[in-house]
Amino acid sequence: MSVTAAIVERPPPQARGWPRRRIIGYALVGLWIAFGLGIVAYLVLAWNAEFFAKYAPAYLKGLGVTLSLVAISMVLGAILSVPVAYGRMSNNPILSGLAYCYVYFFRGTPLLVQTFLVYYGVGSFRPELQTVGLWWFFREAFYCGVFAFALNTAAYQAEILRGAIESVPRGQWEGAASLGLHKLQTLRKIILPQALIVALRPYGNELILMIKASAIVAIITVYDLMGQAKLAFANSFDIQAYIWVAIVYLVMVEILRHGVEWIERRITIHLKR
Amino acid sequence: MPSQSIWTLLSWGPDGWLDDIASGAMVTIALALATLPIGLTIGFFIALGKQSEEPSLRLASNVYTTIFRGLPELVTLFLFFFGMPILLQHLIRYFRPDATIDVNGFVAGMIVLALIFSSYASEVFLSAFRAIPKGQYEGSYALGLSNWQTMRKVILPQLLRIAFPGLENCWLALLKDTSLVSVVGLAETLRNAGVAARVTKHSFLFYSVASLVFLILAVLSSFATNAILRSLGKREAQR
Numbered sequence: 001m002s003v004t005a006a007i008v009e010r011p012p013p014q015a016r017g018w019p020r021r022r023i024i025g026y027a028l029v030g031l032w033i034a035f036g037l038g039i040v041a042y043l044v045l046a047w048n049a050e051f052f053a054k055y056a057p058a059y060l061k062g063l064g065v066t067l068s069l070v071a072i073s074m075v076l077g078a079i080l081s082v083p084v085a086y087g088r089m090s091n092n093p094i095l096s097g098l099a100y101c102y103v104y105f106f107r108g109t110p111l112l113v114q115t116f117l118v119y120y121g122v123g124s125f126r127p128e129l130q131t132v133g134l135w136w137f138f139r140e141a142f143y144c145g146v147f148a149f150a151l152n153t154a155a156y157q158a159e160i161l162r163g164a165i166e167s168v169p170r171g172q173w174e175g176a177a178s179l180g181l182h183k184l185q186t187l188r189k190i191i192l193p194q195a196l197i198v199a200l201r202p203y204g205n206e207l208i209l210m211i212k213a214s215a216i217v218a219i220i221t222v223y224d225l226m227g228q229a230k231l232a233f234a235n236s237f238d239i240q241a242y243i244w245v246a247i248v249y250l251v252m253v254e255i256l257r258h259g260v261e262w263i264e265r266r267i268t269i270h271l272k273r
Numbered sequence: 274m275p276s277q278s279i280w281t282l283l284s285w286g287p288d289g290w291l292d293d294i295a296s297g298a299m300v301t302i303a304l305a306l307a308t309l310p311i312g313l314t315i316g317f318f319i320a321l322g323k324q325s326e327e328p329s330l331r332l333a334s335n336v337y338t339t340i341f342r343g344l345p346e347l348v349t350l351f352l353f354f355f356g357m358p359i360l361l362q363h364l365i366r367y368f369r370p371d372a373t374i375d376v377n378g379f380v381a382g383m384i385v386l387a388l389i390f391s392s393y394a395s396e397v398f399l400s401a402f403r404a405i406p407k408g409q410y411e412g413s414y415a416l417g418l419s420n421w422q423t424m425r426k427v428i429l430p431q432l433l434r435i436a437f438p439g440l441e442n443c444w445l446a447l448l449k450d451t452s453l454v455s456v457v458g459l460a461e462t463l464r465n466a467g468v469a470a471r472v473t474k475h476s477f478l479f480y481s482v483a484s485l486v487f488l489i490l491a492v493l494s495s496f497a498t499n500a501i502l503r504s505l506g507k508r509e510a511q512r
Binding site for chain 2: 032114120213214229242245
């Protein structure tokens with residue numbers, strides 16, 4: 001390739017005039033602009049200081065609930081994902097079978113079903129739970145949401161962790177072994193630093209998915225961001241309740257997405273040529 | 274425990290609830306299958322727009338995916354389910370002042386799921402487009418094929434094979450997302466299981482059955498996709 005590099009490949013000439021795809025493109029962009037202006041115009045026209053004063057603090061509180069729910073379940077899921085990923089990678093057929101079933105169940109069924117299973121399903125064993133002394137936990141919708149979300153995200157995170165660790169070539173393990181490092185040292189000093197670069201983007205996606213999925217807990221009566229929007233809509237029958245909440249979610253997800261991309265650019269600087 | 278045993282609860286007929294859950298499962302499958310072609314078509318065109326040389330087309334498609342991948346599925350569903358009737362009512366009042374609009378749960382679910390599915394599928398299609406070498410376009414241009422012929426006879430067959438595993442993931446996500454439509458009252462698997470759970474007070478049993486239904490659907494679709502992949506591979510080998 002380098003020998004023939006003298007042949008410079010010119011970029012194709014810019015299309016001039018109004019080819020069909022440009023007309024379609026401008027029309028579509030115009031449609032989006034009209035849509036955006038429509039929403040802004042609606043929000044301005046429907047501006048209701050009373051509505052805002054009444055529900056803005058509630059939304060803020062809901063945002064706090066959403067963020068804490070996601071944060072707690074992400075951390076718990078990360079802790080729980082380590083043994084699951086270990087089981088998936090182990091040679092023991094019983095361990096790996098168990099881990100496989102766990103992952104298959106939580107990735108194969110909807111999160112909504114899992115949340116119902118915990119909140120309504122486990123909650124129906126009230127007398128038994130009371131004798132064990134766990135009823136206080138399963139009585140609270142928020143704890144049930146955290147429980148279901150942590151189990152769910154543990155399955156996804158275990159797969160991310162496994163994929164990342166397996167993406168590191170075997171030679172790295174062997175090289176570390178020949179240097180006399182034991183397994184844990186190898187994992188901590190050699191494998192994980194390389195694996196986490198691979199895992200960063202999937203982890204970011206998982207975080208975004210969790211934030212989006214956390215809207216589900218509104219259905220089991222947790223007053224997170226979505227729950228507050230549901231309440232506001234039920235009280236006022238004003239669709240702007242949902243429009244505001246959509247904007248907040250969209251902004252959150254976009255910030256996270258760009259943040260992850262920025263971090264990825266920063267930590268892969270040494271890999272760039 | 275109430276007098277009925279678990280097996281009567283899970284029987285087929287007036288005493289049991291299995292027939293209700295089975296009909297719910299049918300609705301789930303119908304919803305997913307009805308969404309699939311719409312979502313695939315929109316997703317394909319969005320991917321075309323994203324890899325176009327025309328900046329305005331790229332911008333329009335990127336806005337589309339940013340919105341529908343960024344919004345929680347539930348928020349999109351509620352916006353559509355509650356917002357659409359209001360919007361349509363305003364529009365229709367110009368023609369017939371006394372008309373009222375009611376959005377069908379199935380149709381609303383189908384539209385919302387198609388929007389979400391297409392924005393994820395477009396990413397899959399886009400990376401598949403990028404995996405097809407430029408020589409394929411140049412070769413078919415040299416053979417004198419038109420743009421449309423190139424797409425249909427040269428690019429699309431390769432594109433589908435490359436995109437297939439990614440689309441399978443999108444399909445599984447779609448299958449799971451159908452459960453959200455139960456929230457706006459569509460009588461699908463989860464909804465019917467919920468009704469059964471409330472009537473019989475056996476919540477754990479019926480939600481387990483619902484999750485089992487979704488697991489079975491996932492297993493069945495992995496069988497189906499394996500069969501399709503095998504037949505694709507066979508056709509590849511014949512060349």
